[in-house]
Amino acid sequence: MPSDRQNTERPDFERRLSGALHETGAAFDADRSALVAAGTARGRRLRRGRRAAVLGSVAGVALVGVGGALVVADGGSSDRSPASVTGTPTPSGASSPAPVTADRMISTLEALLPAGRFSKAEGRGVDRNEPLVAPYAQVVYDDGHGAAAVSVTMNRVAPGGYDARQAVRCPDKVYTPYDSCVTSRLPDSSVVTVVKGYEYPDRRVDTKLWTASLVTPDGHHVSVSEWNAAAEKDAPVSRDRPPLSAGQLRTLAAAREWRGVVDAIPKDPRQTQEPPIAQDDGTALRHTLTSLLPAGLKVVAHGADDDSQFTYLVVDDGRGRSLVQINVQPDMSDVAGQLFGAGSETLPDGTLVAARKAPGEKGGDGVVMWTVDTLRTDGFRVVISAFNSGSQETAATRTAPAxxxxxxxxxxxxxxxxx
Structure with a gap:
């Protein structure tokens, strides 16, 4: 994700994908990183106003777990009889489907899972007054081989739009390590991506997180997550792997019952329809960055995001890999005071420059990040960072960035x- 990956502490996108944005400024105070985050997020909103700014390791799978910002747990109830979440038929002439309750979300999830024991069920139905609060269900499921948390959540996305494409895009391993990612197209032209990864990208705890994210041609988005523990965080590993295979995950995400839930979600009148967009692979930005590299650096990997404001390279000068990432953003003048404080420099032409050396934010052992942030007088911002590792998630591969x-x-x- 473009502007959100580059230079800040994370202010918003805690859906599972953490960012590679960081602080800037040679002598910035402790709050400066949050201000940089706000400026970077604003740059993203200029391009795509209806979406919340997201900090992400990849611009990859948009998974909303039960702890995510769009999911508010209100608990389940004792009524667990399997029932279709589409509810009873609406009266003739009615303009919206029957309500979907938390009970029905939970009972439907349990009915769609293989036989086993269920506990700690919680969920949320469709709230017509809060269309941006995603319905979800989560249970602790035990098939006889150990307890495992399983959750499902869903929402609307604009068909062919940015969110739809991001939801089924494989993560970038530079930012989100995983074991496998497989994308397939179903007979109804829905696209589903299954990722076998980890709850903690740095693998400090071996909690596995396997996900399936499905988007239909009509904009139904269904996300299923499972763990090899009874909770996504702060629970001991209870089994070697999550209970559902990749095929079972795919089938669960594609269940027709979830389509009725999305149909019941009222459209938010405050949101504008996002038109389908052509993919921009960041080629122009990457070529420019590559052309500006000093001699002796070999590009061994690269990546970008869809809105062409972000790209990264992994370079090697023979002394180890080094991640280099850059954001190029227009119209950032109104946050100049937030991004450039004491210790920043003003060039003769009015360009603001701030530089900083800081620890890497993602927890990789010994990783440091060096950043230069610039802002022209017309609001044109270029911010670039380099690391002493090929990924923020892995240990340092060299003493300093390349x-x-x-x-x-x-x-x-x-x-x-x-x-």
Missing amino acids: LTLKQLRGIALSPQWRR
């Missing part, structure tokens, strides 16, 4: 970004 602060400054101030 680019010095001076070299990062030269790249950020290059007039070529105007192209």
Whole structure:
């Protein structure tokens, strides 16, 4: 994710995908990173106003777990009889489906899972007054081989839009390590992506997280998650792997019952329809960054995001891999005071420059991040960071990034970004 990956502490996108944005400024105070986050998030909203700013390791799978910002647990009840979540037929002439309750969400999830024992069920139905609060269900499921948390959540996405594509896109391993990712198309033209990964990207605890994310041609988005523990966090591993296979995950996400839930979600009148967009693979941005690299650096990996404001390279000068990532954003003048404080520099042409050396934010052992942030007088912002590792999730591979602060400054101030 473009502007959200680059240079801040995370302010918002805690759906499972954490960001690679960080603080800037040589002498910024402790709150400066949050201000940088706000400026970066604002740059994203300029391009896509209806979506909340997201900080992410990949711009990958948009999974909303039960702890996510869009999910508010209100508990289950004792009524667990299996029932279709589509509810009773609406009266003739009615304009909306019958309500979907938390009870029906939970009982439907239990009915769709293989035989086993269920406990600690909780969920939320469709709230017509809060269309942005996602319905969900979660249970602790035991098939006889150990307890495992299983959850399902769903929402609407604009068919062909950014969110729809991101929901079924494999994560970028530079930002989100995983074991496998398989995307397939179903007979009804729905697309589903199954990812076998981990709750903690740095693997500090071996809690596995396997997910299936499905998007239909009509914009139904269903996300299923399962763990090899009774809770997504702070619970001991109870089995070697989650209970459902990739095929079972795919089938659960594709169950017709969930389509009725999405149909029952009222459309938010405050949201504008997002038109289908053509994919931008960041080629132009990547070529510019590559052309500005010092001699002796070999590009061994690269990636980008769909809105062409972000790209990254992994380079190697023979002394170890180094991640280099950059954001190029227009119209950022109104956050200049937040992004550039004491210790920043003003060039003769009015360009603001801030530089900083800081620890990497993602927890990789010994990882450091060097950043240069620049803002032209017309609001054109270029911010670039380099790390002493090929990924923030892995330990340092070298003592310092492959680019010095001076070299990062030269790249950020290059007039070529105007192209």
